[in-house]
Amino acid sequence: MIERRIRPPAEDLALAFDRAAFCRALGMEPDRWQKRLLRSEAPRVLLNCCRQSGKSTTSAVLALHQALYVPGSLSLVLAPSERQSKELFTKISGFYKSLGHAVPSDSNRKLGMEIANGSRIEALPGSEKTIRGFSGVSLLLVDEAARVDDGLYHAVRPMLAVSGGRLVLMSTPFGKRGVFFEEWTNGASWDRYEAPATECPRISTEFLEEERRSLGPWWFAQEYECRFMETNDQVFSHDVVDEAITTEVAPLFAAVREEGGR
Ligand SMILES: Nc1ncnc2c1ncn2[C@@H]1O[C@H](COP(=O)(O)OP(=O)(O)OP(=O)(O)O)[C@@H](O)[C@H]1O
Numbered sequence: 001m002i003e004r005r006i007r008p009p010a011e012d013l014a015l016a017f018d019r020a021a022f023c024r025a026l027g028m029e030p031d032r033w034q035k036r037l038l039r040s041e042a043p044r045v046l047l048n049c050c051r052q053s054g055k056s057t058t059s060a061v062l063a064l065h066q067a068l069y070v071p072g073s074l075s076l077v078l079a080p081s082e083r084q085s086k087e088l089f090t091k092i093s094g095f096y097k098s099l100g101h102a103v104p105s106d107s108n109r110k111l112g113m114e115i116a117n118g119s120r121i122e123a124l125p126g127s128e129k130t131i132r133g134f135s136g137v138s139l140l141l142v143d144e145a146a147r148v149d150d151g152l153y154h155a156v157r158p159m160l161a162v163s164g165g166r167l168v169l170m171s172t173p174f175g176k177r178g179v180f181f182e183e184w185t186n187g188a189s190w191d192r193y194e195a196p197a198t199e200c201p202r203i204s205t206e207f208l209e210e211e212r213r214s215l216g217p218w219w220f221a222q223e224y225e226c227r228f229m230e231t232n233d234q235v236f237s238h239d240v241v242d243e244a245i246t247t248e249v250a251p252l253f254a255a256v257r258e259e260g261g262r
């Protein structure tokens with residue numbers, strides 16, 4: 001594969017050390033939260049961001065930067081469906097092309113590519129089955145994390161423990177349930193980012209007012225205000241369930257199981 005290097009080494013080095021500058025080199029001025037994220041080295045990151053705020057685009061920048069500047073690295077990008085994975089991979093390969101590189105011809109079909117320095121990027125539909133078999137992952141990006149299976153999350157965490165890789169979960173909220181909600185609310189050691197629509201320079205006040213009228217307050221709060229809402233079909237609210245749980249009483253069935261196992 002022939003790759004065209006379009007930057008002098010000093011400039012390339014500057015981009016290697018500053019992902020925000022790399023983002024600019026791709027033709028995009030990062031928003032405030034995007035800049036902070038691009039400059040962060042935190043190993044665990046949570047992005048609670050509104051629709052169209054640039055979650056997927058920023059994660060594409062992160063993945064491409066990792067591949068170009070950490071030779072031999074493996075970056076995995078997970079999304080709940082094949083369509084979403086494909087969309088994300090198209091963003092990554094589009095950025096790669098814009099730098100003057102040739103995208104391997106079968107990469108769009110495979111939703112993955114290996115570049116000349118030995119780095120790989122793989123975009124996968126998020127299920128436990130698709131991630132099994134990968135090891136040595138240095139960057140794991142989970143798009144629409146509120147909608148991927150909790151089982152997937154539990155399957156990927158041990159994989160990162162061995163490689164020491166970085167985990168970035170990004171999503172618009174999707175109810176008070178699941179790992180993304182739990183980690184955002186109670187998780188320790190996360191670098192957190194919140195980006196409501198009012199802080200997105202590309203979303204106008206007029207558009208938001210129109211959305212508020214047509215979606216109603218419940219959907220609007222979830223989609224544009226980064227708020228985790230009670231699910232519509234929930235009989236008891238999350239807070240009521242939380243308050244009903246106590247550590248002062250031993251779980252009945254655990255005791256029965258223990259006795260049965262003796
Ligand atoms: N900093 C930026 N400057 C210019 N355009 C941007 C910037 N960030 C994102 N965009 C553009 O905003 C649009 C939405 O971005 P993207 O698809 O990444 O958002 P998202 O948060 O993943 O949206 P969704 O919630 O629909 O998945 C895209 O057209 C993208 O190119």
Ligand SMILES: [Mg+2]
Pocket residue numbers: 055056057143
């Ligand atoms: Mg997206």
